[in-house]
Amino acid sequence: MAGMRRPVAVIIGMMGAGKTRVGKEAAQMMQLPFADADNEIEHDAGMKIPEYFERYGEPEFRKLESDVVLDMLEDFDGIFSLGGGAPMTPSIQQGLAEYIADGGKVVYLMADPKEAMERANRGGGRPMLNGDANERWKKLYKERDPVFRRVANVQVRTHGQTPQVAARKLMEMIDQRIVHVTGSTIEPYDVCIGEGVMSQLAQVLGDKPAKVALIHTQAVQRHSDRARTLLRQSGYDVHDIVIPDAEAGKTIEVANGIWQRLGEEGFTRSDAIVGLGGGAATDLAGFVAATWMRGIRYVNCPTSLLAMVDASTGGKTGINTPQGKNLVGSFYTPAGVLADMGALASLPNDIFIEGLGEVAKSGFIMDPEILRMLEDHADELRSFDGSTFLDSDLKDVVAELIERTVTVKAYHVSADLKEAGLREFLNYGHTLGHAIEKLEHFRWRHGNAVAVGCVYAAELSHLLGYIDQDLVDYHRSLLGSLGLPTSWNNGSWDDVLALMHRDKKARGNKLRFVILGSLGHPIHLEDPPADAVEEAFRRIQR
Ligand SMILES: NC(=O)c1ccc[n+]([C@@H]2O[C@H](COP(=O)([O-])OP(=O)(O)OC[C@H]3O[C@@H](n4cnc5c(N)ncnc54)[C@H](O)[C@@H]3O)[C@@H](O)[C@H]2O)c1
Numbered sequence: 001m002a003g004m005r006r007p008v009a010v011i012i013g014m015m016g017a018g019k020t021r022v023g024k025e026a027a028q029m030m031q032l033p034f035a036d037a038d039n040e041i042e043h044d045a046g047m048k049i050p051e052y053f054e055r056y057g058e059p060e061f062r063k064l065e066s067d068v069v070l071d072m073l074e075d076f077d078g079i080f081s082l083g084g085g086a087p088m089t090p091s092i093q094q095g096l097a098e099y100i101a102d103g104g105k106v107v108y109l110m111a112d113p114k115e116a117m118e119r120a121n122r123g124g125g126r127p128m129l130n131g132d133a134n135e136r137w138k139k140l141y142k143e144r145d146p147v148f149r150r151v152a153n154v155q156v157r158t159h160g161q162t163p164q165v166a167a168r169k170l171m172e173m174i175d176q177r178i179v180h181v182t183g184s185t186i187e188p189y190d191v192c193i194g195e196g197v198m199s200q201l202a203q204v205l206g207d208k209p210a211k212v213a214l215i216h217t218q219a220v221q222r223h224s225d226r227a228r229t230l231l232r233q234s235g236y237d238v239h240d241i242v243i244p245d246a247e248a249g250k251t252i253e254v255a256n257g258i259w260q261r262l263g264e265e266g267f268t269r270s271d272a273i274v275g276l277g278g279g280a281a282t283d284l285a286g287f288v289a290a291t292w293m294r295g296i297r298y299v300n301c302p303t304s305l306l307a308m309v310d311a312s313t314g315g316k317t318g319i320n321t322p323q324g325k326n327l328v329g330s331f332y333t334p335a336g337v338l339a340d341m342g343a344l345a346s347l348p349n350d351i352f353i354e355g356l357g358e359v360a361k362s363g364f365i366m367d368p369e370i371l372r373m374l375e376d377h378a379d380e381l382r383s384f385d386g387s388t389f390l391d392s393d394l395k396d397v398v399a400e401l402i403e404r405t406v407t408v409k410a411y412h413v414s415a416d417l418k419e420a421g422l423r424e425f426l427n428y429g430h431t432l433g434h435a436i437e438k439l440e441h442f443r444w445r446h447g448n449a450v451a452v453g454c455v456y457a458a459e460l461s462h463l464l465g466y467i468d469q470d471l472v473d474y475h476r477s478l479l480g481s482l483g484l485p486t487s488w489n490n491g492s493w494d495d496v497l498a499l500m501h502r503d504k505k506a507r508g509n510k511l512r513f514v515i516l517g518s519l520g521h522p523i524h525l526e527d528p529p530a531d532a533v534e535e536a537f538r539r540i541q542r
């Protein structure tokens with residue numbers, strides 16, 4: 001029912017995993033109420049659980065437990081911890097699945113099995129451990145662990161951590177935003193957004209890969225060091241591959257160098273790639289993953305705003321050629337995307353701002369709330385400072401902008417992975433944008449070129465009678481207020497036109513554009529009049 005209360009998170013896990021201790025601690029940190037299903041059951045039953053078990057037996061207990069849990073899933077808005085066996089009951093599994101489908105987070109708290117077993121035995125009062133407690137615990141673990149993994153959509157490992165550290169990690173996982181990317185031709189995956197989400201790397205990679213190639217640039221060394229540590233701790237054989245920075249990394253020579261290394265270092269089909277860095281690094285890493293042995297698993301860890309909101313999701317992978325941008329590549333979907341906002345702490349201001357170009361684009365084509373947020377926070381966004389960002393109020397604004405922009409991307413990608421039509425709308429501003437990047441020898445940042453390209457597309461929409469001058473002016477004023485460029489005057493029309501003919505949307509000798517029918521409603525423009533195409537260019541030169 002709409003407007004119903006629901007838990008901020010539901011914690012599941014083995015007896016002794018620390019669900020209550022860690023859950024309470026996290027709830028306190030987040031200033032949320034905490035509830036423990038066992039306490040609620042005892043309250044409803046008017047007796048302790050061991051007594052209830054003895055009087056009525058396990059089946060009756062499970063029925064009562066299910067009623068209590070399902071009620072709480074609809075009427076509690078804090079952190080809710082379930083008893084160890086609760087997720088084994090089909091009605092509770094169903095309730096949890098619906099809760100997840102509604103955006104909920106079911107967190108599997110994974111403690112070290114030995115520690116959890118000892119803690120469970122120490123606590124006493126657990127009817128499920130009657131008899132040889134250790135043997136019973138191990139047997140239950142074997143039965144329950146696979147079910148917990150299936151039922152939960154978030155896993156938090158607490159091996160060897162104090163309850164406080166585990167609670168902080170839990171809090172980070174609860175705070176994360178998740179966008180699901182699905183579709184009939186896509187193996188579904190999640191884009192996880194939030195501080196600390198990189199710690200889920202092993203969970204997303206899974207246990208099949210033995211070797212992992214960690215592809216990154218020097219500029220993000222501190223983040224790749226963290227990824228390498230996380231991967232090694234999880235037992236992967238990590239192969240560090242440093243590529244040239246930015247567009248210099250998106251070349252056939254760089255890809256070839258990596259193919260050689262993967263060959264020499266014995267990468268097989270079950271091994272994997274992690275692409276870490278800005279959009280150039282994730283585009284290249286995805287391309288290598290798509291082509292090595294015709295496709296191996298890969299996970300993206302974007303570190304720039306632009307890569308978080310756009311490049312890391314959707315499976316467009318590729319490299320540039322001397323003739324143009326992204327001319328060689330493939331559509332190849334990642335196994336997951338971990339947009340760890342902690343990485344933004346080292347991002348220079350100008351690279352943050354260019355990312356806003358793609359954010360605004362998503363607002364123009366689909367989500368006007370993005371535009372409102374950009375307007376409301378233009379001054380803070382333009383003054384972005386990585387060193388203070390994570391402790392500032394701007395963090396929540398940026399998290400929401402990332403989530404909204406990725407949601408726009410996921411909508412288009414889910415319906416049209418291979419860009420037969422709808423997905424082209426994501427290319428708003430790119431026909432001219434890519435030409436500018438090329439003519440500037442990639443010294444212009446992608447997001448900046450897209451910003452000018454959006455103004456160009458708006459001018460073209462207006463010249464052809466689709467939108468009024470106010471909306472064109474709005475493009476200029478909004479993008480300008482964010483510190484993005486809105487004009488370009490460093491190349492000839494002939495060169496621009498020739499490059500626009502090489503755009504992937506062009507068909508034969510006919511240009512094709514994405515323009516606006518109205519705000520939030522892009523349309524395709526096929527073979528537009530040559531004078532309008534040129535006049536729109538003259539207007540962005542001013
Ligand atoms: N595949 C797609 O769907 C898609 C979508 C949009 C853009 N792209 C591509 O993405 C690229 C643009 O991405 P970009 O804007 O991230 O550029 P980029 O990858 O060139 O990164 C910009 C610079 O920022 C540095 N950097 C990144 N993260 C950092 C961090 N946390 N701290 C310090 N420095 C950091 C990089 O090393 C680089 O020097 C272009 O090649 C574009 O074509 C692809």
Ligand SMILES: O=C(O)C(=O)C[C@@H](O)[C@H](O)[C@H](O)COP(=O)(O)O
Pocket residue numbers: 310314316325326358419423424426427430504
């Ligand atoms: O995902 C898409 O589709 C896009 O068009 C997203 C664009 O923002 C992105 O810049 C993409 O790399 C452009 O792709 P291209 O096919 O025009 O090279």
